[in-house]
Amino acid sequence: MKTRLLIFLVAALTVVSLVAVGCSAPATPDEGTVPEQSDSEETGTPAAPEGKTFNWTFLHEHPSGTPHFNYCVEVGEALEKATNGAMSMTVSPGGEIVPAYDIVEALQQGVAECGWGNGVAQVKLIGPAGYLLTASGLPGGANPIEFLAWYYIGGGQELANEIWAPYGVTSVGAIPGAAELFCHSNVKLQSLEDFKGVKFRTMGMWAEVLESYGASVVTLSGSELYESAQRGVIDAFEYCPPSQNWPMGFHEITKYIGVPGIHSPSWMTYVLVNNDAWAELPPSLQDEFIDQWKVGVVDHFLHDLYADGEAMQKYADYGTETVELTDQAQIDIAKAGLEICKKYAAEDATFAKVFEHQKAFYKTMRLATQEVAPSYSLFDFAD
Numbered sequence: 154m155k156t157r158l159l160i161f162l163v164a165a166l167t168v169v170s171l172v173a174v175g176c177s178a179p180a181t182p183d184e185g186t187v188p189e190q191s192d193s194e195e196t197g198t199p200a201a202p203e204g205k206t207f208n209w210t211f212l213h214e215h216p217s218g219t220p221h222f223n224y225c226v227e228v229g230e231a232l233e234k235a236t237n238g239a240m241s242m243t244v245s246p247g248g249e250i251v252p253a254y255d256i257v258e259a260l261q262q263g264v265a266e267c268g269w270g271n272g273v274a275q276v277k278l279i280g281p282a283g284y285l286l287t288a289s290g291l292p293g294g295a296n297p298i299e300f301l302a303w304y305y306i307g308g309g310q311e312l313a314n315e316i317w318a319p320y321g322v323t324s325v326g327a328i329p330g331a332a333e334l335f336c337h338s339n340v341k342l343q344s345l346e347d348f349k350g351v352k353f354r355t356m357g358m359w360a361e362v363l364e365s366y367g368a369s370v371v372t373l374s375g376s377e378l379y380e381s382a383q384r385g386v387i388d389a390f391e392y393c394p395p396s397q398n399w400p401m402g403f404h405e406i407t408k409y410i411g412v413p414g415i416h417s418p419s420w421m422t423y424v425l426v427n428n429d430a431w432a433e434l435p436p437s438l439q440d441e442f443i444d445q446w447k448v449g450v451v452d453h454f455l456h457d458l459y460a461d462g463e464a465m466q467k468y469a470d471y472g473t474e475t476v477e478l479t480d481q482a483q484i485d486i487a488k489a490g491l492e493i494c495k496k497y498a499a500e501d502a503t504f505a506k507v508f509e510h511q512k513a514f515y516k517t518m519r520l521a522t523q524e525v526a527p528s529y530s531l532f533d534f535a536d
Contacts, residue, residue: 205239206238206239206240206241207239207240207241207433207434207438208240208241208243209240209241209242209243209265209266209267209430210242210243210244210245210250210265210266210267211225211229211242211243211244211245211265211266211267211268211269212245212250212251212256212259212260212264212265212267212268212269213225213244213245213246213247213268213269214247214253214254214256214269214271214274214422215246215247215253215269216246216247216248217246219397220396220397220457220460221328221330221397222244222246223453224328224449224453224454224457225242225244225269225328226244227449227452227453228242228445228446228448228449228453229241229242229243229244231445231448231449231452232441232442232445235441235445236438236441239438240434240438240441240442242267245265250264250265251264253274254271254274254275254277256268256269256270256271256274256425257270257275257278257317257320257322257425258278258320260320260321260322260425260426260427261320261321261322261427263427263429263430265427266426266427266430266431267424267425267426267427267430268425269328269422269423269424269425270317270322270324270422270423270424270425271287271289271422271423272284272285272286272287272288272313272422272423273287273288273289273290273357274287278320279316279317279320279503280501280503280504281497281500281501281504282316282501282503282504282506282507284357284358284497284504285494285504285507285508285511286313286316286421286423286507287420287421287422287423288300288417288419288420288421289330289333289357289417289420290355290356290357290358290359290360290416290417291358291359291417291418291490291494292358292359292362292415292416292417292486292487292489292490292493293415293418293486293487293488293489293490293491294417294418294419294490295418295419295511295515295518296332296418296419296522297329297330297331297332297418297419297421297454298522299419299515299518299519299522300329300419300420300421301327301329301421301450302514302518303511303514303515303518304327304421305327305447307514307518308510308514309510309511309514310324310327312506312507312510313423316503316507317423317425321427321428321429322425322426322427322428323425323426323428323431324423324424324425324426325424325425325426325431325439325442325443325446326423326424326442326443326446326447326449327421327422327423327424327446328421328422328423328424328446328449328454329419329420329421329450329454330394330419330420330421330422330454330457331394331419331454331457331458331461332394332413332414332417332418332419333391333392333393333394333414333416333417334391334392334393334394334395334398334410334411334412334414335391335410335411335412335413335414335415335416335478336353336389336390336391336409336410336411337382337389337390337391337392337398337403337404337407337409337410337411338351338388338389338390338407338408338409338410338411338476339382339388339389339407339408339409340388340389340409341409341476342389342409342411342476342478343476343477343478343479343482344478344479344481344482345366345482345485345486348363348366348367348368349366349367349368350367350368350369351368351369351388351389352368352369352371352386352387352388352389353368353369353370353371353387353388353389353390353391354370354371354372354373354378354381354387354389354390354391355370355372355390355391355416356370356372358490358493359391359416359417360372361493362416362486362489362490362493365489371386371387373387373390375392375393375401378390378392378401378403379401379402379403379406382403382406382407383406389407389411391414391416391417394414394457394461394464395410395460395461395462395464395465395468396457396460396461396463396464398464399464399467399468404468404471404473407473408473408474409473409474409475409476410468410473410474410475410476411475411476411477411478412475412476412477412478413477413478413483415478415483415486415487416486424446426442494508
């Protein structure tokens with residue numbers, strides 16, 4: 154409850170400050186490393202050289218029509234409007250041009266100019282540090298506001314770009330995501346003892362934790378979940394935040410939803426650009442491209458958070474029972490996440506560097522998000 158409340162309480166002030174940064178002068182090195190821009194003065198609407206237009210393609214990981222896909226489409230529409238057509242961005246669904254998890258390689262080869270930079274999907278290239286860069290499925294990880302702050306004001310962008318650099322790409326923006334539902338299930342999961350023998354669909358670090366609790370981990374794609382749960386192939390599964398899960402119809406074939414999403418409190422993907430394509434953009438269009446992704450945090454991420462609340466009400470109206478993990482279970486899961494991070498840090502120097510960097514930033518940030526901000530609101534008790 155506390156984390157969910159604080160996300161809503163802190164979000165507005167934090168993201169507005171981000172947008173204010175985005176609408177001011179170009180970022181300084183302290184705000185993250187991007188390909189060097191000239192100090193040209195910007196007046197009026199950004200303009201390309203006379204008669205020159207830039208028509209970019211964004212390689213997405215997700216299917217067309219999904220909330221995360223639409224997020225990027227709408228940023229592209231805003232970009233074209235803001236530049237009076239000097240720059241456009243067409244969003245390609247996952248798998249349409251290249252496989253969904255091969256986006257970085259495709260950008261490096263110049264297949265497209267920009268794309269979705271999921272660190273977890275790129276562990277094959279960048280190693281286990283990808284689990285921290287995106288953090289989907291990092292038990293006990295940071296909340297979305299903390300994650301965004303690390304990227305934009307905490308030096309996270311600069312550190313991430315050190316990791317992306319060997320692949321000819323640079324991160325010039327971030328796309329945040331909220332906590333996932335802990336699970337959809339046909340068994341009640343409240344304590345760690347309840348996981349023993351449960352057939353649970355997941356992957357990554359969370360899979361390691363579940364196996365240590367005696368669960369039988371199954372790896373399935375999102376498109377297989379409905380039928381697998383319906384046929385009893387799996388007893389429980391995690392997928393995405395509520396607003397993305399509701400249209401999938403999972404409530405039709407499971408009795409319970411689990412909260413809170415301690416296994417995956419947030420995630421963040423990176424707006425990656427091909428360095429050669431970026432260098433061809435006039436500085437004014439570079440600035441506008443960066444700014445539109447910052448504005449997207451307000452225009453789309455906050456909308457997604459509210460949509461998650463609407464979806465939770467739909468589950469309640471449908472009759473799906475919400476099951477909350479005990480406090481002790483949440484503490485134990487967070488501690489298990491810490492132990493996994495320590496293990497990877499001992500094995501991989503880059504992981505260790507990112508982990509120590511994030512740890513220092515988050516421990517300070519959480520003095521505000523977890524101690525100063527209140528745990529309760531009058532709206533918790535209003536009819």
